[in-house]
Amino acid sequence: MPATNGRSPVMADVARIAGVSHQTVSRVLNGHPNVKAETRTRVEMAIDELGYRRNSSARALVTRRTSVIGVVAFDPTLYGPASTLGGIERAARAAGYFLSVVTLQTVTREAVREAMDYLAQQSVEGYIVIAPLRTVVDGLVDLPYGRPVVAVEGGQAPDLPVVCVDQPGGAYLATRHLLELGHRTVHHVAGPHDWLESEGRVAGWRRALEEAGAPVHEPLSGDWRPREGYELGRRLAEDREVTSVFVANDQMALGVLRALGETGVRVPQEVSVVGFDDVPEAEFFTPPLTTVAQDFSEVGQRSIALLLSLLEESDSPGTAPKRDVVPARLITRQSTATPSTR
Amino acid sequence: MPATNGRSPVMADVARIAGVSHQTVSRVLNGHPNVKAETRTRVEMAIDELGYRRNSSARALVTRRTSVIGVVAFDPTLYGPASTLGGIERAARAAGYFLSVVTLQTVTREAVREAMDYLAQQSVEGYIVIAPLRTVVDGLVDLPYGRPVVAVEGGQAPDLPVVCVDQPGGAYLATRHLLELGHRTVHHVAGPHDWLESEGRVAGWRRALEEAGAPVHEPLSGDWRPREGYELGRRLAEDREVTSVFVANDQMALGVLRALGETGVRVPQEVSVVGFDDVPEAEFFTPPLTTVAQDFSEVGQRSIALLLSLLEESDSPGTAPKRDVVPARLITRQSTATPSTR
DNA sequence: GACAACATTGTTAGCGCTAACAGAGCCGGC
DNA sequence: GCCGGCTCTGTTAGCGCTAACAATGTTGTC
Known part of the structure; x- marks a missing residue:
């Protein structure tokens, strides 16, 4: 590293090599218009020669950014x-x-x-x-x-x-889809209480049911994780009234699919399932999962x-x-x- | 904000209120031992009063950290x-x-x-x-x-x-596990070439087979994603020689499971599958996936x-x-x- | 009581940068 | 020729903090 005596170069070093003041170096770095083209190139060469990099702390200190x-x-x-x-x-x-x-x-x-x-x-x-x-x-x-x-x-x-x-909008789409397929109503496995995404999805699901005059069953509530999806899925499997489930995320939907599969309930012939998120794996669940994608x-x-x-x-x-x-x-x-x- | 006239407080403001020099404030903030307890509390009270926060840029500038x-x-x-x-x-x-x-x-x-x-x-x-x-x-x-x-x-x-x-070690464990169950050999769905994790897992798998004197089939190679696991799984399903597969990650293993399921090959009765990663979902695949966990x-x-x-x-x-x-x-x-x- | 050793505090000088101003050189218009 | 207004560059003064040193007071020791 030439001419900086071991320490990492500062603006003054660049200035010395380019034969200008440190302020001119600053102007070059900040793209200030009033710098002669020839001076600019001389400064840029000096910067390259030294491998100079502006000190971000000093800059932040004075610019307050x-x-x-x-x-x-x-x-x-x-x-x-x-x-x-x-x-x-x-x-x-x-x-x-x-x-x-x-x-x-x-x-x-x-x-x-x-x-x-x-x-x-x-x-x-x-x-x-x-x-x-x-x-x-x-x-x-x-x-x-x-x-x-x-x-x-x-x-x-x-x-x-x-x-x-638009969580309610997505949930509405999912629920409408199931209703249009001919399901009398749609059960819901919701996310945890207090989560806004849960609330939004519940709201959209409820609106779709109410618009269609379908009966609204109290949603079950899980913690987003596959395990609880599985456990709630076992409960849904026992209920012969259930023909379709809108699950608040794909991971829980995976658990639901597993529970239904284990208890011999065929998806989608006997029960339809929709998830939410469109994780990359969703396409490869058994069966591939209908779901709501978020960008x-x-x-x-x-x-x-x-x-x-x-x-x-x-x-x-x-x-x-x-x-x-x-x-x-x-x-x-x-x-x-x-x-x-x- | 008292006594700082709109701008956010600096060390000098704290010093003025506490009736000390700014250096003493600095000493308090840096936990310097030689500060009288009473002075320290006075400074701390002034800090609280002003809601003072040390300027990280100035500090970084002078400490070079x-x-x-x-x-x-x-x-x-x-x-x-x-x-x-x-x-x-x-x-x-x-x-x-x-x-x-x-x-x-x-x-x-x-x-x-x-x-x-x-x-x-x-x-x-x-x-x-x-x-x-x-x-x-x-x-x-x-x-x-x-x-x-x-x-x-x-x-x-x-x-x-x-x-x-320890990728080779994990792969070795997985392969040994399958061999000990009585599989004559273990097929491998590897990750992409050039990935070190792929290479390590191939190495461990190969070592286990060679130690056991089992035949080594050329590994298939995927891109970590479920889709390619699925496609490679279709190829494995066709090969009646295949009784066990060590898949280089859980996502591809999901695709393999799906492919085997679709083609009527029962897991684990006809083909055993082991993954790698232990993603939270792995426990809820169909069937729940034996896999290698990394901390x-x-x-x-x-x-x-x-x-x-x-x-x-x-x-x-x-x-x-x-x-x-x-x-x-x-x-x-x-x-x-x-x-x-x- | 004098002195060393320590504890406690203050003063000063930067860290490396940008903003503001100052100044030099040059142009055109009157 | 003089002056206003350009373009370009340099000088100076901080930004808010810490390190180094200096200057107190405060002990303890003999």
Whole structure:
């Protein structure tokens, strides 16, 4: 490393080699227009020669911008959150932002606050919180950070900028599909209470049934995991009234399929099953699962877009919180059919 | 916000309120021992009163430590990488580090370099690269960053600090299990060429067969996804010689199960199947899948531990790159049995 | 009581960068 | 020729923090 005596080069080193002031180097790096072309190339050559890289801390200190967005996420081994995170990350990078991610083990209000405090240490410019629970969303209003917050999957939260998938719409599609196949009604295996996605899916399912004048049975409730899907599936298998089930996610639907298969109930001949999420495996379940697809990566992109727009207008507040809803779509496979006798 | 005139408080504001110098505030924040207890509480009260938070950029500028670790990851919608990432993140946070994650769409050498360049902009202190491909690992030696790099799942890479799961060991366990059940030999559906995990699993499978003197059939090769598992499964179903299959991951194993089921081959009575990963769904496949579990979160923790040890000794280099191998273990379920006739 | 040793606090000088201003050189118009 | 207005470059002053040193007071020891 020439002429920097061991330490990593700074702007002054580049300036010396290029025969200019350090400020001119800064201008070149920031794409300032008023730099003579010849000077610019000389500076660029010096930068290459030294392998110089601008010190981000010094820059952040003086510009008061860290270019870091804080993300609070839940269990990213689940397909949905992981995909959303991926979409967020790509969009952030495209906009020149860095992502600092904290994932939570428990989804309490305190855990979210703690995560955001941790991110605040890093002076993030804004937050994206994947907030699928009502308690979490409620804890997100009136935060003491003075920085914009976007809630992903924040449901109907009125006082918060939110990006979410149209859960009721997706559930409505799934339920309509089963009713149109000729099922008298549709049973529902819901997600956990307090989850906004559960609530939205229940709402859409209920609306479809009520519109059709179909009887509404109280939904069973699971924890998203295949195991509970399996256990609830055993209960559904025993009930000869059940001819179709709308399950709130694909993993539980897998458990339901397994339970039905074990007890000798044929899918879709005797019972139809619809899931939600369209995980890559869904196509290869036994039988391939009809389900509702969500465009997670679109959700991620819109979250970043919304946060960036909030960052821009943070000097002139007053605009009402925005809501961005991404539609869901039905994927028809072989786990649904017109009912025959059981 | 009292006495800071609108702007967010700085150390000098705290100092003024507490009636001390800003350096004493700094000492309190850094837990310096020589501060009188009474002074300390006065400073802490002033901090609380103002809601003061230390400016991380200024701190990083002067200490030359950003406390950020850069992570390059692949497709985190896959269970393994996502779990590893979770383990890394928890361990990093416990050690007071922040994580900056870049996920890659394509796994070329260039893409990895690009991601690392991006992270270098942020002055990360070290890198963790989830590097399951040979090309990626090869591109990781002699990097121009002058910062430590840990490769996760970097296989046998000799010149690089590596943390990985004992892939050959896990594959050996799976294959032995099938041989001990009485299968004459074990067929293998491998992962993609060039993936180190594929290679390791092939090696362990081959060693078990050779030790037992069993015939070694050329492995089929898939892309980890259920779809190719399904297609390769169709081919295996046609071959009446096949009585047992060791599939390189659970997702492909799902496809194989589906293919066998569709063609009327009973599992495990006619063909036994073993997977790899122990995804949460594996227990609910049809039939529940015997598979090899990897402790991903342990891998994540050890990666951080290794990186931190490299950071500490970065002033005194000379120690050889370390290798940390996490054992795998067999989970026996209902997809394997003693072979009967086909 | 003098002195060393320690505990506690303050003062000063940067870390590497950008913003603001200043200044030099050059052009055209009157 | 002079002046306003360009383009280009340099000088200076911080951003908010920590490290190093200096300067107190406070003990204990002989």
